Amino acid sequence: MKHIRNFSIIAHIDHGKSTLADRLLEITNTIPKRKLVDQVLDRMELEREKGITIKAKPVRMIYNKNGIDYELNLIDTPGHVDFSYEVSRALSACEGALLLVDATQGIEAQTMANAHLAMELGLTIIPIINKIDLPSADIELVSEEIENTFLIPKEEIILTSAKEGVGVQEVLDAIVERIPPPKGDPNSPLAALIFDAVYDSYLGVLAYLRIFDGKVKAGDKIKVFSTGREFEVTEVGIFAPDYKKIDMLEAGEVGYLAASIKDIGEFLVGDTITLSKNPVSKPVPGFKKAQPMVFCGFYPLEGGDYEELRDALSKLRLEDASLIYSQEVSEALGFGFRVGFLGLLHMEITQERLEREFGLRLIKTMPNVVYEIVLVSGEVVHIENPSELPSPEKIEEIREPYIKASIITPPDFIGPLMELANDRRGKFINMEYLDAVKVLIEYELPLNEIIIDFYDKLKSRSRGYASFDYEYIGYRPSKLVKIDILLNGMPVDALSFMVHKDKAYMWGRRIIEKLRKVIPRQLFDVSIQAAIGKRVIARETVKALRKDVTAKCYGGDITRKRKLLEKQKEGKKKMKKIGRVEIPQEAFLAVLDISDEKR
Amino acid sequence: MKKGKKRLYIHIPFCIKRCNYCGFVSSVLKDKRELSNYIDYLSLEFELYKDRLKDNIITIYIGGGTPSLFEPYEIYTLGELLFKYLSLPGEFTIEANPESITRDKVLAWRDIGVNRVSLGVQSFDDEVLSFLGRPHTAGDAVDAISILKDYFDNISFDFIYGIPNQDMSIWHKTLKRAIAFGPQHLSLYALSIENGTTFCKWYKRGKIHMMDEDLVVDMYEFGVHFLKENGYKRYEISNFSFPGKESIHNMGYWTYDEYLGLGVSASSFVEGIRYINYSSMTDYFKSLKNGAYPIAYSEKLSKEKMMGEYIILRLRTNRGLLIDEFIDIFGIDPLSIYKDKFAYFIDLGFMEHTEYGYRLTDKGILVSNQIFVEII
Numbered sequence: 001m002k003h004i005r006n007f008s009i010i011a012h013i014d015h016g017k018s019t020l021a022d023r024l025l026e027i028t029n030t031i032p033k034r035k036l037v038d039q040v041l042d043r044m045e046l047e048r049e050k051g052i053t054i055k056a057k058p059v060r061m062i063y064n065k066n067g068i069d070y071e072l073n074l075i076d077t078p079g080h081v082d083f084s085y086e087v088s089r090a091l092s093a094c095e096g097a098l099l100l101v102d103a104t105q106g107i108e109a110q111t112m113a114n115a116h117l118a119m120e121l122g123l124t125i126i127p128i129i130n131k132i133d134l135p136s137a138d139i140e141l142v143s144e145e146i147e148n149t150f151l152i153p154k155e156e157i158i159l160t161s162a163k164e165g166v167g168v169q170e171v172l173d174a175i176v177e178r179i180p181p182p183k184g185d186p187n188s189p190l191a192a193l194i195f196d197a198v199y200d201s202y203l204g205v206l207a208y209l210r211i212f213d214g215k216v217k218a219g220d221k222i223k224v225f226s227t228g229r230e231f232e233v234t235e236v237g238i239f240a241p242d243y244k245k246i247d248m249l250e251a252g253e254v255g256y257l258a259a260s261i262k263d264i265g266e267f268l269v270g271d272t273i274t275l276s277k278n279p280v281s282k283p284v285p286g287f288k289k290a291q292p293m294v295f296c297g298f299y300p301l302e303g304g305d306y307e308e309l310r311d312a313l314s315k316l317r318l319e320d321a322s323l324i325y326s327q328e329v330s331e332a333l334g335f336g337f338r339v340g341f342l343g344l345l346h347m348e349i350t351q352e353r354l355e356r357e358f359g360l361r362l363i364k365t366m367p368n369v370v371y372e373i374v375l376v377s378g379e380v381v382h383i384e385n386p387s388e389l390p391s392p393e394k395i396e397e398i399r400e401p402y403i404k405a406s407i408i409t410p411p412d413f414i415g416p417l418m419e420l421a422n423d424r425r426g427k428f429i430n431m432e433y434l435d436a437v438k439v440l441i442e443y444e445l446p447l448n449e450i451i452i453d454f455y456d457k458l459k460s461r462s463r464g465y466a467s468f469d470y471e472y473i474g475y476r477p478s479k480l481v482k483i484d485i486l487l488n489g490m491p492v493d494a495l496s497f498m499v500h501k502d503k504a505y506m507w508g509r510r511i512i513e514k515l516r517k518v519i520p521r522q523l524f525d526v527s528i529q530a531a532i533g534k535r536v537i538a539r540e541t542v543k544a545l546r547k548d549v550t551a552k553c554y555g556g557d558i559t560r561k562r563k564l565l566e567k568q569k570e571g572k573k574k575m576k577k578i579g580r581v582e583i584p585q586e587a588f589l590a591v592l593d594i595s596d597e598k599r
Numbered sequence: 600m601k602k603g604k605k606r607l608y609i610h611i612p613f614c615i616k617r618c619n620y621c622g623f624v625s626s627v628l629k630d631k632r633e634l635s636n637y638i639d640y641l642s643l644e645f646e647l648y649k650d651r652l653k654d655n656i657i658t659i660y661i662g663g664g665t666p667s668l669f670e671p672y673e674i675y676t677l678g679e680l681l682f683k684y685l686s687l688p689g690e691f692t693i694e695a696n697p698e699s700i701t702r703d704k705v706l707a708w709r710d711i712g713v714n715r716v717s718l719g720v721q722s723f724d725d726e727v728l729s730f731l732g733r734p735h736t737a738g739d740a741v742d743a744i745s746i747l748k749d750y751f752d753n754i755s756f757d758f759i760y761g762i763p764n765q766d767m768s769i770w771h772k773t774l775k776r777a778i779a780f781g782p783q784h785l786s787l788y789a790l791s792i793e794n795g796t797t798f799c800k801w802y803k804r805g806k807i808h809m810m811d812e813d814l815v816v817d818m819y820e821f822g823v824h825f826l827k828e829n830g831y832k833r834y835e836i837s838n839f840s841f842p843g844k845e846s847i848h849n850m851g852y853w854t855y856d857e858y859l860g861l862g863v864s865a866s867s868f869v870e871g872i873r874y875i876n877y878s879s880m881t882d883y884f885k886s887l888k889n890g891a892y893p894i895a896y897s898e899k900l901s902k903e904k905m906m907g908e909y910i911i912l913r914l915r916t917n918r919g920l921l922i923d924e925f926i927d928i929f930g931i932d933p934l935s936i937y938k939d940k941f942a943y944f945i946d947l948g949f950m951e952h953t954e955y956g957y958r959l960t961d962k963g964i965l966v967s968n969q970i971f972v973e974i975i
């Protein structure tokens with residue numbers, strides 16, 4: 001155990017995490033250079049497009065230093081704030097972390113958040129400044145930033161060019177020298193942390209484990225701590241880097257475990273595995289069930305695709321325990337699903353996978369957060385869909401989820417970014433200069449205010465320079481109202497949304513104006529109303545079409561005319577009919593455009 | 600739908616110049632000889648259809664283009680051609696443009712049996728005419744009308760409304776002048792901007808704008824009202840006449856009768872098949888030279904399509920859809936298919952019951968395409 005080092009890499013997107021990891025694998029001869037390319041290409045197409053690694057497999061390397069073989073386990077962390085809980089669990093499995101900072105960019109919000117998390121978990125941090133080969137590298141400035149932000153002495157910083165292989169040896173040496181070996185007792189009862197779980201078509205669900213105490217081997221009866229469910233281990237192994245079956249996993253080690261499990265929900269990230277016979281009394285701390293934060297409705301564009309959508313969701317769910325969904329019936333859209341996500345990226349990826357991998361055409365309704373409702377009766381309920389909001393006289397209080405946002409930006413953009421945060425009901429908490437060119441601004445914000453286009457706005461207002469991270473800080477009472485949209489007096493459930501009281505009029509007006517533009521004129525006036533309860537707060541009318549007539553219709557015109565009408569009919573089929581009113585797809589996302597704070 | 604009895608349409612695809620809004624198949628006449636050459640080809644096409652023509656033609660309509668470009672001797676040639684293949688029908692219309700009408704031509708028309716003239720007046724306002732790119736003035740129209748009136752007692756005028764820069768008072772004046780001549784029939788067409796026209800080009804460049812929809816509707820409603828006050832009845836969306844002076848030929852299109860079209864781009868509807876001739880003169884000539892039918896497109900209509908077409912055509916007319924006639928043709932009660940839809944449109948005030956079936960209301964006519972979309 002003395003010769004094991006478990007570590008991860010904390011880095012902002014594009015700062016060079018994958019490149020550095022590739023170099024480490026190369027030097028330790030874990031993967032020959034030629035195969036490395038394949039591995040990179042092996043990533044999901046989607047991940048490559050979005051320029052992020054959602055999840056990479058852990059890998060074990062053997063590094064010989066002074067005649068001793070050290071076993072280095074690199075555990076990857078997902079690169080997006082949606083998955084911050086998984087990051088925290090991956091970090092819990094390690095004793096150390098490489099803090100990788102791009103010499104031309106400096107520290108970004110997410111790096112900072114994750115590094116602080118690692119420090120809180122007691123991990124040894126090895127600071128690295130990468131891309132020193134670039135002419136625009138400012139080593140001095142970035143060193144200062146690291147020193148000021150994390151109170152890490154400059155002298156500890158390793159300078160690398162992952163691309164050119166400079167400093168990589170030093171990194172390996174530092175891993176061995178600075179990161180402490182795992183502690184733990186192979187003879188104590190088994191305590192293994194599940195830091196990730198994946199579905200494998202041969203082995204079933206695999207738990208990626210860090211063994212803290214005890215040992216586990218094939219044939220053992222294990223127990224999952226949170227559920228008490230028991231399984232028989234069919235295989236244990238290590239990441240070498242492909243799955244490699246071994247006899248036994250022991251305290252301090254990192255590996256995988258299979259137990260012929262079909263449902264990924266049996267092995268939840270953060271949970272503890274122990275042995276049935278001699279269980280540990282306390283689990284590895286920090287487990288919580290990943291709670292979906294953002295919900296939206298997915299409906300098949302063609303009603304007939306409902307079954308396919310259901311199958312597709314259940315297939316995705318095999319790989320993704322944090323994806324939850326339940327059947328939902330909308331009066332407007334028919335049968336579909338309400339789907340819960342860890343965050344916006346998670347939602348976007350899921351939607352794209354459904355569309356690309358399963359060829360489905362979907363209508364996505366406006367995303368919303370989960371609200372906590374205290375009823376007059378004292379009962380507390382959570383609603384995942386604004387249309388489920390109980391009637392106002394039953395409600396004592398509405399609470400909405402809040403986050404603490406950390407924004408790192410060059411000082412030039414402080415003004416516009418603070419304006420943005422204030423506009424989104426943000427409460428200013430703190431501002432701190434990390435150095436002359438970087439400022440950290442902290443705000444508390446309702447999650448609801450950032451799920452729509454906050455990130456895009458942040459980027460556009462800072463010309464791409466600001467970075468952003470958030471953590472969930474719990475529910476807070478809020479003066480929220482539900483706005484219903486009525487078409488010719490009929491409420492359209494799929495268009496209801498929640499908004500702060502003070503913004504209700506503005507949003508109500510904007511959404512109906514938007515709807516007025518997207519709803520085509522019909523044979524009758526279409527009244528569009530925004531209402532809170534029975535009170536109409538804004539109204540618009542799409543005036544009835546007065547003229548749609550062909551003046552001439554003789555001989556050959558008849559064929560032409562019929563074909564035009566057939567085409568018109570096809571167009572109509574793509575619309576959803578609500579009562580007598582036909583509305584186009586884009587109406588359901590009307591709200592997405594209107595948060596635009598054009599004044 | 601009268602099986603066997605057919606209407607004959609002959610297309611003359613030549614004009615003096617191209618009007619700015621024109622989407623018809625027609626080309627500028629460069630050489631006068633093109634006209635007799637064209638008649639030669641028409642005679643080849645007649646020969647191909649000779650069996651279909653014999654004793655079966657109940658109306659003739661020579662349209663264009665500008666059929667009034669024919670000189671008297673060409674008119675007589677055309678007349679001989681007609682007599683060779685068919686007997687004189689009850690209604691025989693020729694389309695004419697004011698700039699090319701002379702007393703000799705008009706006499707020749709009468710000689711070969713023409714008994715109805717449809718004159719493309721379009722407007723009595725010279726500015727509007729020049730904006731439309733018409734090759735004549737209001738004065739030319741007045742002269743032409745006075746000649747026509749000497750020989751015919753069944754004359755129709757065509758007018759266009761909804762033209763950019765044409766306001767209500769211009770429209771009003773035009774209609775007032777029109778009825779002063781006492782035509783038996785008028786057609787009022789809303790301007791539409793067709794692909795490939797000069798207007799289309801201007802429109803894309805932002806040089807002209809569509810007329811305000813409300814104003815176009817107002818112009819139409821004014822026209823309907825004004826003509827009604829003066830004794831003209833609307834019998835189809837765009838057509839008005841004194842009682843008994845409806846165009847028998849055109850009415851046939853809306854009552855789903857069979858028709859035979861000869862000439863470039865002409866279309867036929869025979870035994871449930873719609874045919875459309877080549878619209879390129881070269882292709883048309885080429886196939887006739889080879890003894891082949893000059894047909895570019897044909898479509899055998901399914902019963903569903905025919906039922907849909909029948910209804911949308913019938914609903915263009917004042918009499919509307921006749922239930923018994925529908926049953927006669929298709930052997931099925933239209934209500935068994937369209938009852939709910941009709942009820943919906945009646946409810947919205949777009950349709951109404953008649954003694955024999957259903958028709959569109961004034962409000963319904965204006966949005967008829969929306970209604971037809973639901974029916975086809």
Ligand SMILES: Nc1nc2c(ncn2[C@@H]2O[C@H](COP(=O)(O)OP(=O)(O)OP(=O)(O)O)[C@@H](O)[C@H]2O)c(=O)[nH]1
Binds near residue numbers: 017020131132162163
């Ligand atoms: N010049 C230079 N470029 C580097 C260096 N390290 C990485 N890069 C480049 O930076 C870009 C991003 O590197 P990656 O290793 O993919 O970054 P990452 O942090 O893993 O990014 P994700 O996988 O998307 O999270 C690539 O184009 C690399 O070639 C370096 O030391 N010098």
Ligand code: SF4
Binds near residue numbers: 616620664
């Ligand atoms: S006269 Fe008629 S066919 Fe000829 S160009 Fe003008 S509109 Fe077209």
